[in-house]
Amino acid sequence: MSHYLSPGAYLPHDAPMLLLERVLNVSEEQATCQVTVTRRGVLAPFIDASGNLPGWYALELMAQTVGVWSGWHRQQNGEAQISLGMVLGARELKCVAGEFAADSVLEVTVTLLMQDERFGSFECEIIADGKKLASGRVNTFQPTSEELNSLFEQRKSS
Numbered sequence: 412m413s414h415y416l417s418p419g420a421y422l423p424h425d426a427p428m429l430l431l432e433r434v435l436n437v438s439e440e441q442a443t444c445q446v447t448v449t450r451r452g453v454l455a456p457f458i459d460a461s462g463n464l465p466g467w468y469a470l471e472l473m474a475q476t477v478g479v480w481s482g483w484h485r486q487q488n489g490e491a492q493i494s495l496g497m498v499l500g501a502r503e504l505k506c507v508a509g510e511f512a513a514d515s516v517l518e519v520t521v522t523l524l525m526q527d528e529r530f531g532s533f534e535c536e537i538i539a540d541g542k543k544l545a546s547g548r549v550n551t552f553q554p555t556s557e558e559l560n561s562l563f564e565q566r567k568s569s
Contacts, residue, residue, distance in 0.1 A: 418444060421482025422475060423493045427456045430468065431475050431519070434483070440523040442480035446472065448515045462513030466506030469545040473535035474498045476519040477551055481531075495559060497552045499530075504547030506537075515539040521549070529553045 415434035422429060432453055435443040448454055448464045458464055482493055511517060521533040530552055537545040554562070 415483070418475065418479050421479045421486065421493065423495050424475065426453065429453060430472055431479065434479055435518065437480055437483040441520065442476050442483065443518055443520045444476045444479055445519070446517050448511050448513055448517065458513070459510070464511040466509045466511065466545065468511070469506045469537055469547070470498070470501055470504060470549070472517065472519045472537060473521060473547065473549050476521045476535070477531070477533050477549055480521055480523070494553065497554060499550040499552050501550070502548040504545070506545040508544060511537070511539070511544060517544070524548070
C-alpha cells in the first residue's frame with residue numbers, strides 16, 4: 412500500500428481538472444504519478460470518440476505531477492496550504508503517437524533540473540508498458556499570494 416495521499420491532497424485542483432489517480436513515488440528530485448486512460452476514470456471527460464486521450468494533455472499531466480512533487484515537499488516542510496503554481500512553458504515537448512491509447516496505464520515522471528525560490532525546471536516523461544510515449548522540459552513559476560491576489564482581482568474588474 413502506498414504511503415502517499417491521493418494527488419488531490421497535494422494539488423489545488425478539483426474534478427474534472429484533477430487528471431492523476433495515484434502518487435507512486437516522491438523523492439528529493441523526482442515524482443512519479445499514474446493514471447489510466449479509460450472512460451471510467453478521472454480522464455473520462457477528455458477521452459476522444461476512439462477511447463484515446465489526445466496527446467496535448469501530456470503537458471497538463473506533467474504539470475500536475477510537478478505540482479504533486481511541490482505539494483508533497485511543502486507538506487513535509489509543515490506548510491499546510493496548497494499553493495497555486497504556474498507553467499511558464501515547455502521545451503521539446505513531444506508526444507510520439509499524438510495520443511495515449513485506450514486502457515493504457517500512464518506513468519508520469521518529473522525530475523528536477525534546477526530550482527530557486529520561485530522558478531523550477533523539470534525533465535518529464537510519460538511511459539506506458541515500458542515505452543516512452545511523451546517527453547519534454549516543463550518550466551514553472553511560483554507566484555506570491557500578493558501576485559495571485561492582484562492577478563485575480565484584475566480579472567474580476569475586467
